[in-house]
Amino acid sequence: MVLSPGFKSGRMTTLTKRSRRTEAPTSTESRGHEEEEEQKSRATDEEEDGDSKTLRLTLMEEILLLGLKDKEGYTSFWNDCISSGLRAAMLVELALRGRIQLQPQSMRRKKLSERSVMLKSDAPTGDVLLDETLKHIKNTEPAETVASWIDLLTGETWNPLKMYFQLPQVRERLAKSLVEKGVLTTGKQNFVLFDMTTHPLVNEKEKERLLQRLQASLLDRWTNEPHRLPRRALALLVLAHGSDVLERSLTSLPDDRYEIASRRAKDMLEGDIEQQSAKATTPAEEVIWAVLAALNRA
Numbered sequence: 001m002v003l004s005p006g007f008k009s010g011r012m013t014t015l016t017k018r019s020r021r022t023e024a025p026t027s028t029e030s031r032g033h034e035e036e037e038e039q040k041s042r043a044t045d046e047e048e049d050g051d052s053k054t055l056r057l058t059l060m061e062e063i064l065l066l067g068l069k070d071k072e073g074y075t076s077f078w079n080d081c082i083s084s085g086l087r088a089a090m091l092v093e094l095a096l097r098g099r100i101q102l103q104p105q106s107m108r109r110k111k112l113s114e115r116s117v118m119l120k121s122d123a124p125t126g127d128v129l130l131d132e133t134l135k136h137i138k139n140t141e142p143a144e145t146v147a148s149w150i151d152l153l154t155g156e157t158w159n160p161l162k163m164y165f166q167l168p169q170v171r172e173r174l175a176k177s178l179v180e181k182g183v184l185t186t187g188k189q190n191f192v193l194f195d196m197t198t199h200p201l202v203n204e205k206e207k208e209r210l211l212q213r214l215q216a217s218l219l220d221r222w223t224n225e226p227h228r229l230p231r232r233a234l235a236l237l238v239l240a241h242g243s244d245v246l247e248r249s250l251t252s253l254p255d256d257r258y259e260i261a262s263r264r265a266k267d268m269l270e271g272d273i274e275q276q277s278a279k280a281t282t283p284a285e286e287v288i289w290a291v292l293a294a295l296n297r298a
Contacts, residue, residue, distance in 0.1 A: 055181060055206055058127060059089040059096075059235055064174045065183065065207055066214075066245040073187055073198030075171065081295075085243025086170050087153035088291045090133045091117065091146060092235045092284075097125055099134055101283035102290055103143070112277055112290040113297070116143035120283070129173060136165055146287065147294035175199040183207070214240065214249050218261040226268045227279040235288050241269045242295030269296075 057065070067075045067082045075082055094100045099122070103115040122138050124131050133153060137143075144152065151157055155166035178184040183206050184199040201207055217233040226234060240246040250261050268276075269292065277289035 055183070055203075057178075057181070057183075057206075057210075058130075059093045059232070059239060060086050060129065060170075060174055061178055061181075061183075062210055062236060063089050063239050063243050063245065064171060065178065065201075065210060066240055066249050067243060068175075068184070068199065068201065070201040070204075070207070072189070073184065073200035074189075074196065079244050081242065081244040083170070084150050084154050084156075084295065085239055085245075086174070087150050087167065088146075088242055088295055089235075089239050090130060090153065090167075091149060092239065092288055092291055093127075094125070094130055094134060094137075095284040095287035096231060096235065097130075098284075099123070099125065099130075100137060100287065102146075102286045111274060112286070112293045113145060113147060115290065116145055117149055117287075118143060129167065129170065132167060145294075146290040147297060150291075150294055172197070211249055211252065214246075215253060215257075215261060218250075218264045219257060222264055225279075226276055227281070227285065231282070231284055231288070234285070237265065238269070238288055238292045238295070241265065242292065 063082070063085055064075075067079065069076070091100065099120055100117050101120050102112070103110070103118050105115075117137060119134075119138050122134060125134065136153075137149070152162055152165035153167050155163065157163065157165070175184060179186055179199060183201070183203040185202045187198045187200055189196055189198050213233070214236055217229055217237060221229070221233070223229070229237075237246070240249055246265060247262075250258055250265075253261060273289055273293045273296070277286055280286045280289065
């Protein structure tokens with residue numbers, strides 16, 4: 001099983017200095033709009049990747065792939081952020097697919113942290129984890145905020161009545177999906193006191209493509225205006241940061257390009273989130289910024 005110990009080590013800084021070197025109806029019309037949103041999201045991916053025939057991974061799978069050690073096939077035992085990052089990725093993926101949005105602004109403008117997650121469409125996504133999350137959101141009253149949903153889906157709640165929101169074995173389920181897609185394989189490693197199922201990388205090209213896409217969003221495709229980034233590129237940066245895997249994803253860069261990418265990421269991810277969200281042009285972008293606000297709160 002791909003897991004980490006059940007203790008908290010404190011949130012690690014994602015980027016470090018490098019050493020030398022209102023609920024919408026779920027009618028037919030709404031579902032048609034949802035399908036249109038999903039098509040737009042796929043079209044954005046194809047434009048971003050430059051190849052519509054490349055393997056399609058969900059944001060959750062991409063974050064896990066960035067966090068896994070290639071040869072060992074498991075995530076760092078010291079990373080206590082990736083669990084919440086994966087749950088946040090589910091919310092962003094649902095938003096990009098037109099299933100959820102933030103509560104609309106009223107006369108008294110609310111902060112991102114105060115706006116609840118609202119259902120736009122309950123149409124199944126075809127992904128088991130996403131559909132489980134969507135069902136929870138649909139059946140929950142009153143509506144919860146992005147930060148609350150991340151905690152609930154991770155199981156970080158003191159309320160025993162809300163423990164059923166926790167999604168079990170998320171890393172293992174995502175790893176098995178990546179095995180089915182030919183990105184990972186399955187192995188076993190002995191840790192003296194116990195044996196652990198591992199998932200080493202076998203498709204190096206797929207991970208390299210993912211790393212290059214993430215790095216390019218901070219280098220070759222950078223515009224100094226984060227809201228102009230493709231939505232999935234913005235989402236991947238936010239989620240990699242919140243999952244504490246962004247710095248590791250930049251280490252293959254030469255020193256000078258690493259410094260540029262790190263500075264740009266720091267400026268964007270530690271800047272005025274409310275100001276950036278005000279420039280959002282789609283409901284999905286608002287969810288992405290709300291996720292960043294929630295992940296930064298720790």
